[in-house]
Amino acid sequence: MKQVYNFNAGPAALPRQVLEKAKEEFLNFDDTGISIMEHSHRGKHYEAVHEEAKNLLKGLLSIPDDYEVLFLQGGASLQFAMIPMNFMRPDEQPGYILTGSWSEKAVKEASKFGEVKEIISGKAGNYTSIPEVPSLSQDEYSYVHITSNNTIYGTQWPSFEGIEHPFLIADMSSDILSRRIPVNKFGLIYAGAQKNLGPAGVTVVIFRKDVAERANQGIPAILSYETHIKNRSLYNTPPTFSIYLLKLVLEWAKGLGGLEALEKRNEEKAQLIYDAIDESQGFYSGHAAKNSRSLMNITFTLKNQELTKEFLKEAEAQGFYGLAGHRSIGGCRASAYNAVPLEACEALRHFMVNFQKKHE
Numbered sequence: 022m023k024q025v026y027n028f029n030a031g032p033a034a035l036p037r038q039v040l041e042k043a044k045e046e047f048l049n050f051d052d053t054g055i056s057i058m059e060h061s062h063r064g065k066h067y068e069a070v071h072e073e074a075k076n077l078l079k080g081l082l083s084i085p086d087d088y089e090v091l092f093l094q095g096g097a098s099l100q101f102a103m104i105p106m107n108f109m110r111p112d113e114q115p116g117y118i119l120t121g122s123w124s125e126k127a128v129k130e131a132s133k134f135g136e137v138k139e140i141i142s143g144k145a146g147n148y149t150s151i152p153e154v155p156s157l158s159q160d161e162y163s164y165v166h167i168t169s170n171n172t173i174y175g176t177q178w179p180s181f182e183g184i185e186h187p188f189l190i191a192d193m194s195s196d197i198l199s200r201r202i203p204v205n206k207f208g209l210i211y212a213g214a215q216k217n218l219g220p221a222g223v224t225v226v227i228f229r230k231d232v233a234e235r236a237n238q239g240i241p242a243i244l245s246y247e248t249h250i251k252n253r254s255l256y257n258t259p260p261t262f263s264i265y266l267l268k269l270v271l272e273w274a275k276g277l278g279g280l281e282a283l284e285k286r287n288e289e290k291a292q293l294i295y296d297a298i299d300e301s302q303g304f305y306s307g308h309a310a311k312n313s314r315s316l317m318n319i320t321f322t323l324k325n326q327e328l329t330k331e332f333l334k335e336a337e338a339q340g341f342y343g344l345a346g347h348r349s350i351g352g353c354r355a356s357a358y359n360a361v362p363l364e365a366c367e368a369l370r371h372f373m374v375n376f377q378k379k380h381e
């Protein structure tokens with residue numbers, strides 16, 4: 022098989038060991054003679070997978086006991102709509118902090134349900150950094166929404182210190198499980214699985230139980246958090262194969278040493294690529310301000326379009342996948358999620374240095 026380095030932004034690289042294990046069990050899950058996909062979602066074999074995935078996530082993220090974990094469908098995009106649908110009321114206003122295109126999409130959906138306040142936006146600065154957050158009062162905002170990692174622009178909240186609100190919501194689609202997080206600071210966290218958690222098809226929602234009590238009544242059952250809590254994410258048929266793969270990814274993460282180990286590994290990986298940018302004397306220029314750099318999505322440009330094109334062409338020919346920036350902003354982006362090995366980042370650094378020598 023040819024050597025490739027997968028820097029796709031999502032769906033993204035999965036750990037090799039996970040794919041091997043899935044392959045091994047594919048036709049005969051747990052010695053049952055059939056695949057996990059063919060088991061009933063109400064049968065004991067799938068039930069065990071479902072509960073184990075939940076427990077592993079609780080353990081890895083140190084999720085306190087007063088929190089629920091849900092496995093939903095519809096991607097993070099459905100959460101953009103489900104959150105206001107469940108939590109917006111006519112006499113209250115939520116606040117959104119805008120740090121990139123995905124926060125904009127979240128605001129756009131919420132605006133369909135009533136008035137939304139943009140607390141602060143990084144748009145005027147072309148989303149190069151995470152803005153300073155003003156103090157947030159409960160009276161002013163019914164909930165406050167942030168995007169912890171901005172997949173397209175390549176910025177990330179360095180920490181959540183200084184942001185305080187009783188009902189803080191975070192879209193962690195592109196950095197969940199990549200570093201330690203203070204779960205108890207948040208009322209609700211959500212993330213599509215297809216970057217750090219597994220394949221597309223399942224969305225993880227973590228929230229404090231008291232938050233569910235605030236939810237609006239009378240909304241369609243499938244869109245109500247209450248329904249999914251009551252039914253342990255088994256109200257309707259869940260994406261069983263995606264959840265099974267999520268479980269394998271979580272076992273892999275635990276085996277690596279959990280979040281502390283992953284965080285350290287991710288810092289080392291991103292540093293290799295940021296070093297190539299910083300040491301290039303302007304040949305490569307990073308999009309993110311240094312204090313807001315993402316460890317997950319490293320975004321940069323070259324001097325002009327032709328050089329960028331050539332960079333991407335040569336990279337692809339040498340087995341580097343997914344380095345083109347998001348179609349909305351162009352440039353280059355290396356997504357170094359959990360499953361991307363250190364060697365892939367070393368190889369990319371090498372490639373960047375050599376490309377510069379050749380084209381300077």
Ligand code: PMP
Nearest residue numbers: 096097098123172192194195213
């Ligand atoms: N939020 C963020 C931060 C994302 O990166 C993405 C997808 N790239 C989404 C939301 C939308 O996710 P989905 O495609 O699962 O709806």
